[in-house]
Amino acid sequence: MTERLPLFPLNTVLYPGLVMPLHVFEERYRRLVADLLAGPDEQPRRFGVLAIRDGREVAPVRESAGPAGPLDGLGTMTGDPLEALHRVGCVADVTTAREQSDGRYELLITGTTRFRLLSIDATGPYLVGETEELEEQSGKGAGALAAGVERAFRLYRKRLAGAKESTLAGEQELPLDPQVLSYLVAAAAVLPAPVKQELLACPDTAQRLDAELELLRRETALLAWLPSVPATDLTRQAFSPN
Known part of the structure; x- marks a missing residue:
């Protein structure tokens, strides 16, 4: 249609x-x-x-x-x-x-x-x-991938903010739904626009989460080598699952 x-x-x-x-x-x-x-x-x-x-x-x-x-x-x-x-x-x-x-x-x-x-x-x-x-399809293994992306995103956010790996006070809860999580991470991660476009165009949620897991691990490793990083409020943007 x-x-x-x-x-x-x-x-x-x-x-x-x-x-x-x-x-x-x-x-x-x-x-x-x-x-x-x-x-x-x-x-x-x-x-x-x-x-x-x-x-x-x-x-x-x-x-x-x-x-x-x-x-x-x-x-x-x-x-x-x-x-x-x-x-x-x-x-x-x-x-x-x-x-x-x-x-x-x-x-x-x-x-x-x-x-x-x-x-x-x-x-x-x-x-x-x-x-x-x-239409958004779930794809194979979206649930397991979402758990990995959630962990990777929390570490990435802390590295980007210059925080330690211990839990931050008042840390925002992340959505449980794999599809919603995949879009939130895509929106919040500091990535070039062409990469963000590729994430939007992924055929299904599982493939988007898989790509995000690789990106988050790579970016977190790079951030660990930087002498200092800016404090960034990544998930302060309003996000609605509707």
């Missing part, structure tokens, strides 16, 4: 369950948001988020989530938009939208389901994509 979705290209990756603030000020995306808000209240206010391929963004055109937000510099594409965007993205539901006096918008969006981009209509004020939903 296919669906037409307005597209919002970013230079970051949105995952199912991730709650993300978004500051919208470029004209084409202000139009996108205005069109969504103009619909009936019962109509879902959603759009597709796709990561821009490396080297395709233009620096003068930027959107930002602000100083405390997870987004820092979005862009527009050059050339064929279908070639400029990754094909696997995430549907974003608009949780809240606040219009500013100058016409900008402050959004809070929640990632819901993954989709594959089939084609793009670039004739309107913003891009619209023909998409198909990608």
